[in-house]
Amino acid sequence: MNITAIKAWAEAKMLQADESPLEPGYRWYHGVRTAKLAGLLAEQMQLDVDKDILELGGLLHDVGKAGYRGPDPHGIRGARLIRAEIAHLFPPDKLEHVASIVANHYQRPNSKYWRGKEAPEFPAEVLLVQDADILDHLGANAIWLAFRYGAKELCNQEAAIQRFYQVDPPWHQESLASLNYAASRQELEHRLKFLEHFYIQWKREERGELTFHQN
Known part of the structure; x- marks a missing residue:
């Protein structure tokens, strides 16, 4: 298996792709993080996995979405691209x-x-x-995504904060419920706590409040 060539193909497909309102190459960066998270979860839980397959699957999982705005499901499209363009770089299995x-x-x-x-x-x-993909969308990364989408929609700070409290909670709960491993849930709970603390602080600052209280 030519891992170097596979990664080069993935980088060419994703790194310069227009993902507006996200940054160019977002699917590449997200793929790199997802692959690393998946590997760390496997290591933490001492799971017997094929590390190369896990890394490449994480890296490539959104290749079908890179720069694509069409109706085809991006997972199916991505698998089709891999089979059509780089099958020769893999053993069949x-x-x-x-x-x-x-x-x-x-x-x-x-x-x-x-x-x-x-x-x-x-x-x-x-x-x-699947779990690593969820994790990479939440925590501090969710703040980055909110800023990017908020800038596109030209919303002010109050509107962005309201969106977090009104729209995001069902997504957070469904994300937790959808995870496959307890270790993933622990990580997501930690990230969601950070996210909640950030928005509490931001909400108070947006209102012009002092946020440091001495005992």
């Missing part, structure tokens, strides 16, 4: 393993879409990338 991660990274068995139904079963590499 590893190609299908990576393509499966990409195609199924949002098919989370614990999500609301599968509740009450027979949920799919996936290998650990898929489940880890």
